[in-house]
Amino acid sequence: MKPSVVTSEPNGHYCDDCAVRGAAVCSSLDAAELREFEHLGRRVHFVSGETVFSEEDITTSFYNVLEGVMRLYKLLPDGRRQIVGFALPGDFLGMNLSGRHNFSADAIGVVKVCQFPKGPFGRFIEDRPQLLRRINELAIRELSQARDHMVLLGRRSADEKVATFLLGWRERLVALNGPSDMVALPMSRQDIADYLGLTIETVSRTFTKLERLGVIEIIHGGISLLDPARVEAMAAA
Amino acid sequence: MKPSVVTSEPNGHYCDDCAVRGAAVCSSLDAAELREFEHLGRRVHFVSGETVFSEEDITTSFYNVLEGVMRLYKLLPDGRRQIVGFALPGDFLGMNLSGRHNFSADAIGVVKVCQFPKGPFGRFIEDRPQLLRRINELAIRELSQARDHMVLLGRRSADEKVATFLLGWRERLVALNGPSDMVALPMSRQDIADYLGLTIETVSRTFTKLERLGVIEIIHGGISLLDPARVEAMAAA
DNA sequence: AGCCAAATTTGATCTGGGTCAATCGGCTGC
DNA sequence: GCAGCCGATTGACCCAGATCAAATTTGGCT
Numbered sequence: 001m002k003p004s005v006v007t008s009e010p011n012g013h014y015c016d017d018c019a020v021r022g023a024a025v026c027s028s029l030d031a032a033e034l035r036e037f038e039h040l041g042r043r044v045h046f047v048s049g050e051t052v053f054s055e056e057d058i059t060t061s062f063y064n065v066l067e068g069v070m071r072l073y074k075l076l077p078d079g080r081r082q083i084v085g086f087a088l089p090g091d092f093l094g095m096n097l098s099g100r101h102n103f104s105a106d107a108i109g110v111v112k113v114c115q116f117p118k119g120p121f122g123r124f125i126e127d128r129p130q131l132l133r134r135i136n137e138l139a140i141r142e143l144s145q146a147r148d149h150m151v152l153l154g155r156r157s158a159d160e161k162v163a164t165f166l167l168g169w170r171e172r173l174v175a176l177n178g179p180s181d182m183v184a185l186p187m188s189r190q191d192i193a194d195y196l197g198l199t200i201e202t203v204s205r206t207f208t209k210l211e212r213l214g215v216i217e218i219i220h221g222g223i224s225l226l227d228p229a230r231v232e233a234m235a236a237a
Numbered sequence: 238m239k240p241s242v243v244t245s246e247p248n249g250h251y252c253d254d255c256a257v258r259g260a261a262v263c264s265s266l267d268a269a270e271l272r273e274f275e276h277l278g279r280r281v282h283f284v285s286g287e288t289v290f291s292e293e294d295i296t297t298s299f300y301n302v303l304e305g306v307m308r309l310y311k312l313l314p315d316g317r318r319q320i321v322g323f324a325l326p327g328d329f330l331g332m333n334l335s336g337r338h339n340f341s342a343d344a345i346g347v348v349k350v351c352q353f354p355k356g357p358f359g360r361f362i363e364d365r366p367q368l369l370r371r372i373n374e375l376a377i378r379e380l381s382q383a384r385d386h387m388v389l390l391g392r393r394s395a396d397e398k399v400a401t402f403l404l405g406w407r408e409r410l411v412a413l414n415g416p417s418d419m420v421a422l423p424m425s426r427q428d429i430a431d432y433l434g435l436t437i438e439t440v441s442r443t444f445t446k447l448e449r450l451g452v453i454e455i456i457h458g459g460i461s462l463l464d465p466a467r468v469e470a471m472a473a474a
Numbered sequence: 475a476g477c478c479a480a481a482t483t484t485g486a487t488c489t490g491g492g493t494c495a496a497t498c499g500g501c502t503g504c
Numbered sequence: 505g506c507a508g509c510c511g512a513t514t515g516a517c518c519c520a521g522a523t524c525a526a527a528t529t530t531g532g533c534t
Contacts, residue, residue, distance in 0.1 A: 074388050077473060082388040095377050102381045129366045132373065139376040140332050144339045146383035151311050151319040153390035154434030158521065189482065197391030202521055204483055220530095236314060395491065426512060439491055441513055457500095 014038060018114070023090040024064050028134035040124055041116040046107040053094075055104045061115045062094035068111030069186050073194065074103050083195040085145070086187065088172055092138050094118075108186050153197045161196040162206040163235035166216070170225065184222040210234075251275060255351070260327040261301050265371035277361055278353040283344040290331075292341045298352045299331035305348030306423050309340050310431065320432040322382070323424065325409055329375050331355075345423050390434045398433040399443040400472035403453070407462065421459040447471075 015021055015038040029037055043066065046052055052063065055074060070087040084103055087093060094116075096102055125131050152161055170183045185192070189207075193200045207223070210216045215227040215234075225231060252258055252275040266274055280303065283289055289300065292311060307324040321340055324330060331353075333339055362368050389401055407420045422429070426444075430437045444460070447453045452464040452471075462468060 074384060076388065076392060080392045082391045084384045084387050095380075097374060097378050097381065103384055129369060132366060132369055136369065136373045136376060137334060139373060139380060141334050143332075143376060143380050143383060144334065146380060146387065147311060147321045147340060150321050150383065150386055150390055151313065153387055154319045154431075155313060155317045194391075199522060200482080201484085201523080205521095208483070436492060437512080438493080438514085442491090445513070 018066060020064065020066055020090045025092050025131065025134050025138065026064070028130045029128075033128070037124065040120045041114045043112060044115045045110060045112040048107055048109050050111075051104065051106040052111070052113065053101050053105055055101055057101050059094055059096055059099055059101055059118060061117055062092065062121050063105075064114040064116070065089050065091045065093070066112040066114055069108040070105045070111055071108055071187060071191055071195075072103050072105050081194045082197070083191060085142075085149075086169075086195070089176060092135065095135065095139060108191070158196075158198055158202050158206055159209075159234055160236075161198060162192075162203060162210070163231050165192065165196055166223065166225070167228075167231060167235055181225040181228065182219070182222060183225060186221070255303060257301065257303055257327045262329050262368065262371050262375065263301070265367045266365075270365070274361065277357050278351040280349060281352045282347060282349040285344055285346050287348075288341065288343040289348070289350065290338050290342055292338055294338050296331060296333055296336055296338055296355060298354055299329065299358050300342075301351040301353070302326050302328045302330070303349040303351055306345040307342045307348055308345055308424060308428055308432075309342050311340050318431045319434070320428060321386075322379075323406075323432070326413060329372065332372065332376060345428070395433075395435055395439050395443055396446075396471055397473075398435060399429075399440060399447070400468050402429065402433055403460065403462070404465075404468060404472055418462040418465065419456070419459060420462060423458070 015026065015034045018026070020026070021034070026034060026037065041064070046068075052070060053059075053061075065087050067089055070093075071083050072085045072087055072093075073081050073083040075081050086108075087105065093105060094101070125135075152164055156164065166183060169185070170181075173183060174180065187195075189200045189203050192198075193203045196203065207216070207218055210231070211218050213230070215225075215230040217224040217226055252263065252271050255263070257263070258271070263271060263274065278301070283305075289307060290296075290298075302324050304326055307330075308320050309322045309324055309330075310318050310320040312318050323345075324342065330342060331338070362372075389398055393401065403420060406422070407418075410420060411417065424432075426437045426440050429435075430440045433440065444453070444455055447468070448455050450467070452462075452467040454461040454463055
């Protein structure tokens, strides 16, 4: 989908009521710093399918996801797509070396982000090593996830990929919303396929297979994990 | 291969004659800092096949590769292996969150590293934000490479994988040793296969195919790039 | 409610790359 | 010099997952 209007609420920005205040990069800041920090960023929201930034764009901002889900992906010249991750509230985007984003990001459903212009943000970091350390921490965590995903893409079967995805996604939702066996899947089957290095048909068939085995139930907008232990067994080698 | 003797030269350590002084993490330090820094680490070398650290090991050190090549990999419980990268001189290893390495590393041929105990290194970083910034920079670069590799693993054909690998590996060697169309391949075919998410047979067949097409020549310990442009065409979509 | 468009599921068939099985070198040690 | 071994190559065959092709379900819009 094409980017459309980006609406912002430049005056409605207070970290006080921010859902991710304690989780995101912000968790490394004390109350006074947070006060100063909030003037740097502004809340921006995106409608479903809107592109937040593109692979080849010059980086002008950092983003802190406040609400919603984003798909992060890279495209090959012929249109093949690999989704390199899904961003959820608390995730921090925009770190790069080249001065360009090296992947694209768009909204899955409504997304709200806290957007920081690169310059002021960089200056704010300058004399706050604990914020830099926090960003480093997030980068290292992502790196670890990226390596896990390489194992999945390079060495796992379709069944293992889907099972691993369901468990991993559930874990992220649990961390945000608390325990539940209902796993919301706001992304399309195509998104899941492009994340797992499969086709949409294989993803669909594997879901159906899991349902027939009685380990999940496919419900509207997600699945219900009926037998987490069996899914875990499928995910492991 | 099993780990064998680790020899060290605790007194022979001077950054002055270090080949990677200007390239690695060290590039962020001035002469005085480098003097202090060199007392933190010690040179250790490993013979071919020796394991430098294992996935499940508690992290006790950071490593700066000085010489040689290492394979970095993760294993699934049933033995399937995914190589997540190759480390070359200048690469910095050991960053993690959990306190455990999340991949294993072993030497391909003789390897020399500069090993820093975690504690003293952490304290040294403490009041040197430019070193932290340098480490962050390296982490972000790796993250970008990891994403590129996800695209390769998830969405590229065997031919594209091999061609992309040869060009990428050549680029790294060129950055270290200067331009050349001879591409040394110190790693085994199995290593290449496990890096690309293929089998050894497919890698071998693809090499043979490239040679028959006249775009590479398979030589002892590597290949010669006869027609880089054609290989690039194969690598792109 | 009813209609169109898009997403998903299902089925039939095909194929790229895996698996299994010989060879084929090239070093090493004697 | 040659026996033994290990990595690499080659060949024959197979299969997991891709591709192609319909249904079928869902969702948005009058």
